[in-house]
Amino acid sequence: MKPIEPALRTRRIRYAIRDIVVLADRLKREGKNILSLNIGDPCPFGFQPPSELVEAVHEAMKANKNGYGPALGVPEALDALRKEAVRKGIRELRTVFITTGASEAIEVCLTALLDPGENVLLPAPGYPLYSAIMGKLDCPLNLYHLDEEKGWLPDLDDLAARINSRTRGIVLINPNNPTGALYDPDTLKGILELAREKNLVVFSDEIYDQLVFDGNTHVATASLADDIPMVTFGGLSKNYVTPGWRIGWGMLSGPPEIIRDYDQAIQKILRARLCANHPEQYAIPVALGRARKHIPQMIEILQKRRDLTVEKLEAMEGVKCVKPGGAFYAFPSLDIPGSDKDFCEELLRETGVLTVFGEGFGQKPGTKHLRVVFLPPEETLSDAFEKMDSFLQKYRRRAEAPSS
Numbered sequence: 001m002k003p004i005e006p007a008l009r010t011r012r013i014r015y016a017i018r019d020i021v022v023l024a025d026r027l028k029r030e031g032k033n034i035l036s037l038n039i040g041d042p043c044p045f046g047f048q049p050p051s052e053l054v055e056a057v058h059e060a061m062k063a064n065k066n067g068y069g070p071a072l073g074v075p076e077a078l079d080a081l082r083k084e085a086v087r088k089g090i091r092e093l094r095t096v097f098i099t100t101g102a103s104e105a106i107e108v109c110l111t112a113l114l115d116p117g118e119n120v121l122l123p124a125p126g127y128p129l130y131s132a133i134m135g136k137l138d139c140p141l142n143l144y145h146l147d148e149e150k151g152w153l154p155d156l157d158d159l160a161a162r163i164n165s166r167t168r169g170i171v172l173i174n175p176n177n178p179t180g181a182l183y184d185p186d187t188l189k190g191i192l193e194l195a196r197e198k199n200l201v202v203f204s205d206e207i208y209d210q211l212v213f214d215g216n217t218h219v220a221t222a223s224l225a226d227d228i229p230m231v232t233f234g235g236l237s238k239n240y241v242t243p244g245w246r247i248g249w250g251m252l253s254g255p256p257e258i259i260r261d262y263d264q265a266i267q268k269i270l271r272a273r274l275c276a277n278h279p280e281q282y283a284i285p286v287a288l289g290r291a292r293k294h295i296p297q298m299i300e301i302l303q304k305r306r307d308l309t310v311e312k313l314e315a316m317e318g319v320k321c322v323k324p325g326g327a328f329y330a331f332p333s334l335d336i337p338g339s340d341k342d343f344c345e346e347l348l349r350e351t352g353v354l355t356v357f358g359e360g361f362g363q364k365p366g367t368k369h370l371r372v373v374f375l376p377p378e379e380t381l382s383d384a385f386e387k388m389d390s391f392l393q394k395y396r397r398r399a400e401a402p403s404s
Contacts, residue, residue, distance in 0.1 A: 009138055020345070020360075024038075027349065033352050034348075037376065043243065047375070049240055060282040069281060072270060073276065074098075080284050084234075084288045085253075088209075090223055090251060095251075097250050100277060102248030102250075104273075106130065108250070110130075117138070121167060124143035125362055127177045144158050146181065152179040153187050154172075174204065175208040175218070182216060188224055206233060207234055208326055212325065229258055233250055245277065246277055305328075305376070305377075310324075312382065317392070319392070321333075334368040336392070339357070346391075352387070357369075
């Protein structure tokens with residue numbers, strides 16, 4: 001037989017967060033100690049889900065909620081999500097649905113909207129899942145820049161300039177992954193005005209909406225306009241420390257006469273894939289009801305680790321870091337020779353410090369960054385940044401040394 005050729009669309013799929021782990025795993029097998037600052041999973045770093053959520057899932061399993069569930073989700077969870085939408089100020093709510101992580105909600109909604117060759121505006125830098133989905137859908141990337149000089153807020157002029165005849169929507173990630181930026185209401189309203197003018201769907205990824213620092217408040221994009229079709233994405237993974245449960249959701253809002261057909265298309269896809277994880281859905285009403293008491297302590301811990309991260313990065317020569325306003329990521333810029341991908345790989349090989357190169361998040365051309373996760377304990381972060389600083393100095397000296 002001849003070698004089996006994969007689909008051409010797979011050549012465009014990149015996922016830097018996991019791709020660099022291939023190298024890390026090889027080094028680990030060779031005996032290298034790895035300091036992981038690469039992936040947004042709170043569980044390995046001492047964070048645990050509220051016990052009430054675990055009990056709710058166990059009870060559901062014991063009650064034999066182990067078969068298929070409803071395509072959109074179990075009624076108790078859907079009702080809790082509708083109440084959560086009200087709490088967030090979302091008024092024109094139409095359909096709520098539960099998915100296998102927020103990732104599935106994102107893929108379902110983009111699939112239901114886009115034909116090959118069409119596009120949605122994606123933030124750069126932004127979460128690479130979106131680019132991977134666009135590759136699978138045979139849709140070109142259309143990236144708008146976030147402005148590092150203005151705290152990584154969206155550049156509205158750049159965003160407007162990139163809307164073309166085949167643009168169908170705008171994606172927001174707030175708080176942002178990978179920068180940790182928290183968007184203010186004026187910025188959100190500016191984006192909504194563009195969506196209104198150009199008849200675009202707005203996708204607001206709010207998976208980190210409760211992990212906000214410095215006493216600030218997260219504003220749901222859909223709470224700022226009732227006349228625009230929007231999907232708000234969320235889930236249990238980050239706020240409730242359950243990424244492995246794969247429970248996410250989407251909230252579709254907007255005028256019924258505008259979104260009716262799109263709503264039906266989303267539901268068709270959801271029916272075809274049967275259902276999301278069933279027993280875990282019974283944790284949703286508990287999480288959104290009485291199990292939020294861990295959030296203040298989690299924010300306090302993360303804010304201290306954020307402050308340490310920014311302080312240590314800013315102390316390094318040639319490194320600048322915008323202070324994150326939420327989530328658990330920092331996205332420092334690097335003044336280095338060569339590419340940030342090469343830098344991250346060499347840093348990993350020599351020191352065991354595992355970060356993710358900025359190129360993998362669609363950063364502005366000509367810039368160099370890396371993404372750091374500040375979930376680990378402070379002693380681990382201090383150790384990692386000490387190694388990074390020492391390596392950075394050595395890396396520059398090697399590049400500046402005259403070749404023999």
